[in-house]
Structures are given as structure tokens and as C-alpha cells.
Amino acid sequence: MKTSSKWFVTAGAALFLAACGNGESEENTNDVSSGEGNDTEEQQTVEVETMNGDMIEVPVNPEKVISFDHGVTDSIRAIGGDISGIPMGSNVPEYLQELENGDVENIGSLFEPDFEKIYDMDPDVIFISGRASDNYEELSEIAPTVFLQVDNQNFMETFERNMSVLGEIFDASEEVDSQLAEINNVIENVQGRAAESEANALIVSIDEGSASAYGIGSRFGIIHDVMNIPAADEDIPAEGHGSNVSNEYFSKTNPDYIFAIDRGASIGNSATADQVLGNEEVQRTNAYQDDNIYQLNSEVWYLSGSGLESVKMIVDEINAAYEQ
Secondary structure, X not given: OOOOOOOEEOOOOEEEEEOOOOOOOHHHOEEEEOOOOOOEEEEOEEEEEOOOOOEEEEEOOOOOEEEOOHHHHHHHHHOOOOOOEEOOOOOOOHHHHHXXXXXXXXXXXXXXXXXXXXXXXXXOEEEEOHHHHHHHHHHHOOOOEEEOOOOHHHHHHHXXXXXXXXXXXXXXXXXXXXXXXXXXHHHHHHHHHHHOOOOXXXXXXXXXXXXXEEOOOOOOOHHHHOOOOOEOOOXXXXXXXXXXXXXXHHHHHOXXXXXXXXXXXXXXXXXXXXXXXXXXXXHOOHHHHOOOEEEOOHHHHHHOOOOHHHHHHHHHHHHHHOOO
């Protein structure tokens, strides 16, 4: 299924449900013949306005769905949709590994799609993440290619908008709304405790024995920006891959909580979080003294983190840890 059209969706989209075949334009329809004469069975599409103003269409309830975005994959599963292909050449998070044992096709890795396999599958829609965005042009020649990007500095609004896009595409808007309500209820519980507490937190990503700190507006900033837990260090730049920090940084910052993500373990390298968090400078912190150091599910936080299932796991982890 080749097309020269550009099928690129970003998280700034405004949605419209287009019941195609309204007589205005044949270019906006996907008609399936049902017999002689003018009788047709018409394919509904979701019409999306991209941030640059282009209008594109994606079929409602697509049958062949390829996803390079683990968060999109878990969201489609959560609302009862089917996935036809995922990248198994990269680290698949444990909570999604059951997909590797079924009828789901291996479509390469997060960074290197198997274009021949994807072309042969003839998908109805392809979802990509930032990791696969360099391959957008080539993938868009095969099928409508959708990029549901999350703005880290405006996480919940863009996350909820992305889920609304999926709800429209898979005709599951009510289910999306229901699951978003559950997530927001957990967030409100944490926000309530944060409002009554002065306990702050430091977020660190650990890889090969080194730590990088993440703060407000960062890829892991949901802890501060959404759940309203104060940042132990408000001066960490939001951009990039965190700020590399020394052992002494921990004792100097003296956080009340430390939330650690072992990036190395999530991508198949050695797990070194215990090594970093066990040094004597960390042991001087309030977090260590009060037993408030938590190693989060690194696969969910680093490899996924923006789907209905993964965001629910993220907020549940913080809800179970903070000021209980």
C-alpha cells in the first residue's frame, strides 16, 4: 500500500471524525465496493489537523497496526485494539513481552525498521516515536505514519490529547476517558499529600555507574510538574539527557526522596543503581536516613512512559512511595 501523500501527526493535533463519502470529494474517501451500481460500503476516517495546518486521514478501527512507540502499543492494548507489528530487535519492556509470543510480527528495532517486512504487511497505519522519527519519510510512503509526541513541559495536556487521538482512531473514546479518569484520580491523591508536605525529591537516571539528575520540565518531570512534588534542586536544566552529577552532589542537595531509574538495565547494560545509591555521600541524605530511596521500573519510565498502561504504572509507583 504505497502513497505519495504525507501522513504525519503530532501531539498538537485537533481531531475531527470524518464520515467519508459525504459527496464533497472523492479524495477524502476510502470506499469499498459492495456490489453493482453506486452502492458502496464507506470506510470512516479520523481527520486530523497537524500543527503545520495540513489535514490527513487515518482509517477508523484499522486492522493492520504497526507501532514503534511502546506507549502507543500499551494504549492500544488497553483500549482493546490489536497490534500487528512491534520492534522486537530492541529491548521490549517486560510488561509488553507477551506480544512477542503471539501473532505479532517483528518489524525491526526502535531505530532501524525492517522496511521489507513492513511493506509486505501492508499496514493501515504506522505509529512512530522520536526514536524512529528519522525514518518517517520512508515509512510514510508505505502507510499513514502517526507521531504522537509528548511535550515534557506540558505533559498531561499533550498525553491526554494523544490518547484522545487513539480513542478516535480505535472508536474507543469512552474507554480512553475512563482510563484517563483513573490516572487523574491517582495523581490527585499524590497532589493532595504533596500540598501538605514539604518533602522534596531528586530524580536520577543511572547508567554504567554514573548518575544524571532530572528536574522540572524534564522527561521524568511528571513527578514535579504533574504530581507537584517539590524538586530538591530547582536549577537542573530541562533540556537534554539530564545533568551529570557527582557523588558529592547527593549530600549537598540532600533530597528527602530519591527516585532512581537504572537506564543501563533498561537497555540491556549492567545494572549499577545499587552501586551508585550505596555510596557514602548518598547515605548522608535525608532520603537514605528515612529509607526513602526508590528504584523505579526503568523499562516503563525510560522505554515507554507515555501510554495508558505505562503512565498508570508510573503514577502508581509514586503514589505508593511518596509520604505514605
